[in-house]
Amino acid sequence: MFADDMKENREGEAKFPEFKATALKAVINYVYSGMINITEDSVESILLITNMLQIDWVKDQYGQFLQQRVKVTNCFSTRRIADMYSCKQLGNYWSEYILLRCFPRLINVEEFLQLSFDEVCRQAMNSNLTIFMHNPKKTLIEVC
Numbered sequence: 001m002f003a004d005d006m007k008e009n010r011e012g013e014a015k016f017p018e019f020k021a022t023a024l025k026a027v028i029n030y031v032y033s034g035m036i037n038i039t040e041d042s043v044e045s046i047l048l049i050t051n052m053l054q055i056d057w058v059k060d061q062y063g064q065f066l067q068q069r070v071k072v073t074n075c076f077s078t079r080r081i082a083d084m085y086s087c088k089q090l091g092n093y094w095s096e097y098i099l100l101r102c103f104p105r106l107i108n109v110e111e112f113l114q115l116s117f118d119e120v121c122r123q124a125m126n127s128n129l130t131i132f133m134h135n136p137k138k139t140l141i142e143v144c
Contacts, residue, residue: 020045030058038065047085063087070094072102076111 016024023045030036036046036058043062050059063082067090070078075098082091098106106112112120 016049019049023049027053027055027058030055036061038062040069044081047081047087051085059085059087060089063090066090067093070098072098072105072109074111075102075106076109076115 023042026036026042026046027049038046038061043066047059047062050056050062066078066081066087070093075094079091079094081087082094
């Protein structure tokens with residue numbers, strides 16, 4: 001951005017209107033100090049910045065932070081965040097732990113009820129899910 005013949009290089013500044021100022025400041029402080037304060041309020045804004053700027057270590061730390069806070073009531077929003085910001089470790093955790101161990105309880109959660117039919121089918125037909133459910137197709141029909 002500043003090395004090539006781009007607008008930011010010519011003007012000597014870069015604007016990031018899609019970033020929250022406090023989140024951008026936290027990332028800049030991390031670049032200079034190597035430390036960042038992880039909070040629930042800053043998760044998505046920090047992930048947006050670190051994903052765009054390819055600061056994978058911070059993104060991984062936020063993924064671990066979210067992983068420790070996953071529960072039945074927020075697991076679908078956590079999966080959305082994992083998908084949106086390519087947090088592979090968090091996505092794997094969601095698939096292996098939450099989906100496989102909690103699926104029967106998920107069918108009563110509001111976020112589950114808002115999923116598209118295709119998404120429900122994809123999750124219900126997960127081959128590992130059959131270990132915990134005798135007949136996932138029957139369960140899917142009962143849910144729908």
